[in-house]
Amino acid sequence: MKRELALSNSISTPGVAAGRLPARTCEENFADLRPPLTAHEAAVAAARCYFCHDAPCVTACPTAIDIPLFVRQISTGTARAAAKTIFDRNILGGMCARACPTETLCEQACVRQAAEGKPVEIGRLQRFATDALMARDRHPYERAGPSGRRIAVVGAGPAGLACAHRLAMKGHAVTLFDARAKAGGLNEYGIASYKTVDRFAEREVEWLLGIGGIVLELGRRLGGGLTLDGLVDDYDAVFLGLGLAGVNALGVEEEAAENVRAAVDFIADLRQTSDLSTLPVGRHVVVIGGGMTAVDAAVQSKLLGAEDVAMVYRRGRDRMNASGFEQDHAASTGVRIITGARPVRVLGEGAVREVEFAYTEDGPDGLRDTGETFRLRADQVFKAIGQKLDGSPGGLALEGRKIRVTGPGRTSRKGVWAGGDCVAEGDDLVVTAVAQGRDAAEDIHAALMV
Amino acid sequence: MATLANDFLGIRSPNPFWLASGPPADKEYNVRRAFEAGWGGVVWKTLGEDGPPAVNVNGPRYGAVWGADRYVVGINNIELITDRPLELNLREIKAVKRDYPDRAVIVSLMVPCEEQAWRRILRQVEETGADGVELNFGCPHGMQERGMGAAVGQVPEYIEMVTRWVKAATRMPVIVKLTPNVADIRYAARASRVGGADAVSLINTVNSITSVDLDTFSPEPTIDGKGSHGGYAGPAIKPIGLHMVAEIARNPETADLPLSGIGGISTWRDAAEYIALGCGNVQVCTAAMVYGFRIVEEMIAGLRLWMEDKGYERLSDFQGRAVRNVTDWQHLNLNYTAKARIDQEVCIKCGRCYAACEDTSHQSIAIRENRVFEVIDAECVACNLCVITCPVEDCITMESLPVGAVDPRTGKVVEGYANWTTHPNNPEVGGEPPVS
Ligand SMILES: Cc1cc2nc3c(=O)[nH]c(=O)nc-3n(C[C@H](O)[C@H](O)[C@H](O)COP(=O)(O)OP(=O)(O)OC[C@H]3O[C@@H](n4cnc5c(N)ncnc54)[C@H](O)[C@@H]3O)c2cc1C
Ligand SMILES: Cc1cc2nc3c(=O)[nH]c(=O)nc-3n(C[C@H](O)[C@H](O)[C@H](O)COP(=O)(O)O)c2cc1C
Numbered sequence: 013m014k015r016e017l018a019l020s021n022s023i024s025t026p027g028v029a030a031g032r033l034p035a036r037t038c039e040e041n042f043a044d045l046r047p048p049l050t051a052h053e054a055a056v057a058a059a060r061c062y063f064c065h066d067a068p069c070v071t072a073c074p075t076a077i078d079i080p081l082f083v084r085q086i087s088t089g090t091a092r093a094a095a096k097t098i099f100d101r102n103i104l105g106g107m108c109a110r111a112c113p114t115e116t117l118c119e120q121a122c123v124r125q126a127a128e129g130k131p132v133e134i135g136r137l138q139r140f141a142t143d144a145l146m147a148r149d150r151h152p153y154e155r156a157g158p159s160g161r162r163i164a165v166v167g168a169g170p171a172g173l174a175c176a177h178r179l180a181m182k183g184h185a186v187t188l189f190d191a192r193a194k195a196g197g198l199n200e201y202g203i204a205s206y207k208t209v210d211r212f213a214e215r216e217v218e219w220l221l222g223i224g225g226i227v228l229e230l231g232r233r234l235g236g237g238l239t240l241d242g243l244v245d246d247y248d249a250v251f252l253g254l255g256l257a258g259v260n261a262l263g264v265e266e267e268a269a270e271n272v273r274a275a276v277d278f279i280a281d282l283r284q285t286s287d288l289s290t291l292p293v294g295r296h297v298v299v300i301g302g303g304m305t306a307v308d309a310a311v312q313s314k315l316l317g318a319e320d321v322a323m324v325y326r327r328g329r330d331r332m333n334a335s336g337f338e339q340d341h342a343a344s345t346g347v348r349i350i351t352g353a354r355p356v357r358v359l360g361e362g363a364v365r366e367v368e369f370a371y372t373e374d375g376p377d378g379l380r381d382t383g384e385t386f387r388l389r390a391d392q393v394f395k396a397i398g399q400k401l402d403g404s405p406g407g408l409a410l411e412g413r414k415i416r417v418t419g420p421g422r423t424s425r426k427g428v429w430a431g432g433d434c435v436a437e438g439d440d441l442v443v444t445a446v447a448q449g450r451d452a453a454e455d456i457h458a459a460l461m462v
Numbered sequence: 463m464a465t466l467a468n469d470f471l472g473i474r475s476p477n478p479f480w481l482a483s484g485p486p487a488d489k490e491y492n493v494r495r496a497f498e499a500g501w502g503g504v505v506w507k508t509l510g511e512d513g514p515p516a517v518n519v520n521g522p523r524y525g526a527v528w529g530a531d532r533y534v535v536g537i538n539n540i541e542l543i544t545d546r547p548l549e550l551n552l553r554e555i556k557a558v559k560r561d562y563p564d565r566a567v568i569v570s571l572m573v574p575c576e577e578q579a580w581r582r583i584l585r586q587v588e589e590t591g592a593d594g595v596e597l598n599f600g601c602p603h604g605m606q607e608r609g610m611g612a613a614v615g616q617v618p619e620y621i622e623m624v625t626r627w628v629k630a631a632t633r634m635p636v637i638v639k640l641t642p643n644v645a646d647i648r649y650a651a652r653a654s655r656v657g658g659a660d661a662v663s664l665i666n667t668v669n670s671i672t673s674v675d676l677d678t679f680s681p682e683p684t685i686d687g688k689g690s691h692g693g694y695a696g697p698a699i700k701p702i703g704l705h706m707v708a709e710i711a712r713n714p715e716t717a718d719l720p721l722s723g724i725g726g727i728s729t730w731r732d733a734a735e736y737i738a739l740g741c742g743n744v745q746v747c748t749a750a751m752v753y754g755f756r757i758v759e760e761m762i763a764g765l766r767l768w769m770e771d772k773g774y775e776r777l778s779d780f781q782g783r784a785v786r787n788v789t790d791w792q793h794l795n796l797n798y799t800a801k802a803r804i805d806q807e808v809c810i811k812c813g814r815c816y817a818a819c820e821d822t823s824h825q826s827i828a829i830r831e832n833r834v835f836e837v838i839d840a841e842c843v844a845c846n847l848c849v850i851t852c853p854v855e856d857c858i859t860m861e862s863l864p865v866g867a868v869d870p871r872t873g874k875v876v877e878g879y880a881n882w883t884t885h886p887n888n889p890e891v892g893g894e895p896p897v898s
């Protein structure tokens with residue numbers, strides 16, 4: 013019934029509507045952004061690596077994967093050994109191979125980028141290797157003998173998963189709590205669909221849990237049924253990988269108008285919808301923000317069949333958090349990128365119809381309006397101006413608006429560690445969360461085993 | 463415009479590029495197409511004596527070593543001489559030579575070590591109008607077990623004897639093809655010369671096993687689970703060929719013996735190098751097998767362009783120009799001193815030079831802040847390893863110190879030419895023996 017209805021719509025159907033594109037087209041639009049390498053392609057790509065001394069790419073990787081070694085292992089026909097090299101440092105090497113903005117990380121540092129503007133395709137090679145090992149039905153790591161210690165990990169996103177895995181490997185008993193119905197954090201609810209096709213996030217979590225020793229408790233919320241005091245009492249250590257559950261407000265008039273949403277909520281719906289032609293999207297979509305979330309919301313709206321998508325950022329292009337690669341990706345999908353404008357008013361009776369913007373100038377004393385304004389038609393508005401921590405859990409000290417940590421994730425409270433987006437260190441990236449989760453686990457282990 | 467016209471033993475061809483005896487020149491169909499593509503000549507796939515022809519394996523006869531992106535570094539083969547009837551080959555040779563009088567057609571031969579057998583086949587070859595014969599004393603597999611091919615080429619007395627028979631039996635120019643599977647190529651060349659050969663061609667293929675299948679534990683190429691050593695050819699063997707050619711060219715006993723260079727020639731540049739080491743022309747087999755006949759267009763155009771850039775009008779203008787620079791180690795200038803220089807402008811900071819020098823050479827490269835790699839002159843022995851490992855061409859170069867400068871490594875003043883024969887460490891000079 014729904015499907016028939018969906019098929020009767022098109023890109024020019026007014027308002028917010030599902031089925032703007034036939035299901036087939038939709039499926040094609042959301043196919044793998046960077047398809048896997050074939051064995052021969054991988055061999056050719058791997059042969060380009062110079063096996064640098066103290067390689068700059070390794071330094072550029074937040075998890076410090078030994079890239080030259082794993083690439084050489086691929087070129088000698090041992091992709092599964094290469095995968096082991098990757099997972100030793102980064103247990104979510106599979107997701108990172110898909111989601112990392114390699115153009116600003118390892119591949120930017122590649123000496124062949126300096127030499128000829130064409131880095132070794134580290135991300136795709138990483139995927140080639142990790143896919144090969146993950147296709148085996150055995151988890152590649154074994155647990156150490158039981159340590160007798162119990163650790164609570166709150167948040168089953170990249171930070172929590174990496175932490176839990178490393179702790180389990182060391183023989184500790186881990187309980188992994190998450191408020192949501194599925195584990196994975198933003199891997200499951202946030203990363204753009206075309207970066208993680210075929211339920212990869214879900215499969216990766218299953219594979220990771222294959223280590224054993226991790227009890228997953230979903231629908232359990234810190235601040236809901238769980239308290240930090242309670243966890244500290246019940247467990248030998250606590251790790252918080254809460255991410256940033258809150259969404260920043262625009263702070264403009266009529267923000268509550270219908271069809272004005274947080275981009276992350278739209279994306280979460282999108283990620284949980286199996287037939288994307290059933291997901292409603294506006295004819296005219298306006299996305300506010302200049303980061304990865306804004307790009308993902310804009311691009312995916314376009315791919316769902318929105319006729320006209322504008323992404324509006326208050327500063328210049330050079331200040332956008334989205335990388336050049338992502339900006340190009342948005343532009344090539346047909347997203348209009350408008351910079352130097354901030355929203356001042358959301359217009360419409362009930363549902364949004366237009367957004368008014370003021371042009372801005374970046375001057376010595378910050379951003380100021382030029383006095384000129386314009387309006388964009390909008391059936392749907394996505395706010396992507398950043399996420400924030402939902403209050404300080406258990407009264408931990410904050411820095412800015414995130415949890416303050418020192419060294420490998422130590423919070424202001426003894427016995428409590430934190431990592432990932434919720435802490436005031438590092439970029440908000442999957443790979444950074446993995447590094448922080450892993451390092452906190454090592455620190456917890458060291459602290460418990462003295 | 464420079465001319466590539468070639469005169470080898472009075473055999474004329476429009477260019478010095480001949481197809482070597484092997485699959486590219488094994489039948490009329492191929493040779494006609496090769497000539498249409500522009501090849502200057504062919505050495506026809508080796509013929510055996512009349513009677514039941516040789517048989518080949520009916521499975522893989524080639525194995526290979528690959529580099530990056532399936533670049534074929536070398537091919538080995540266990541193919542025998544022609545497996546087609548003698549009479550058919552002779553008929554085809556005649557027809558081709560009749561239709562391409564300006565191209566060189568040489569017939570490669572391998573018959574048992576009996577004078578009558580050689581006389582018989584030479585008479586038959588003469589009737590085809592072919593320009594000359596090449597005696598295949600080099601095939602390393604299959605035939606030598608029957609007392610032919612390398613079995614002859616590895617014994618200088620046999621080379622001399624058979625060459626003498628052949629020269630006595632024919633007025634055609636006689637080229638003796640040498641095998642590299644010997645300790646010192648000069649003996650074979652000298653024997654050819656004494657036997658009366660008009661020229662030698664070299665090298666034939668190198669004994670080899672290209673790889674071992676780690677599932678079946680059989681060598682490649684594999685026939686029903688077993689393998690046999692085959693002859694290695696292609697780019698990998700060029701250094702061996704160049705060395706052997708040079709040894710013959712600089713040996714006073716054979717210095718005037720014409721040479722046809724073979725082994726790993728794939729580009730105009732390879733050909734030019736063989737010619738610079740004294741060869742009158744060159745032969746190509748593997749490169750044609752991997753890329754097809756059309757590569758000769760690149761070879762012709764490339765060699766001509768280079769000659770024109772250099773102002774050479776004919777091949778003889780540069781033929782043999784490198785021979786006098788090949789010498790024995792004890793005559794090298796031991797006072798010559800160089801240092802590696804890294805061009806920071808083009809350095810991409812990969813650090814391969816550092817790893818190489820630090821781990822396996824003289825610890826002469828320092829890493830400064832921001833991955834700036836610098837040569838420590840006081841340590842550098844100018845071994846060239848950093849130049850070899852550097853992925854950027856001309857980023858690391860060798861700079862020689864002028865006479866009179868001080869070498870920071872030894873603290874000694876660089877002097878003019880002096881070699882080992884007068885070096886104080888040379889026991890024969892009366893100094894201290896070198897410490898080992
Ligand atoms: C739309 C979008 C696209 C992105 N794209 C990329 C990309 O392409 N590449 C990239 O590297 N990064 C990307 N990121 C960033 C990346 O997803 C995050 O940096 C990363 O997921 C952070 O991991 P984390 O474990 O700290 O937090 P999260 O992934 O947010 O996981 C936190 C988990 O904690 C749970 N949780 C939160 N509060 C509680 C509580 N009180 N009690 C119990 N559980 C709780 C949540 O349910 C969630 O499962 C993107 C982010 C967004 C929003
Ligand atoms: C498959 C194959 C078959 C060959 N057959 C013969 C042959 O019958 N007679 C001969 O004299 N040389 C034969 N050779 C050797 C070539 O003529 C040549 O000497 C050798 O391959 C080196 O040259 P290249 O590196 O250009 O291939 C053969 C080589 C190959 C690869």
Ligand code: SF4
Nearest residue numbers: 819842844845846848
């Ligand atoms: S030439 Fe040899 S010793 Fe000198 S810097 Fe290079 S590698 Fe080191």
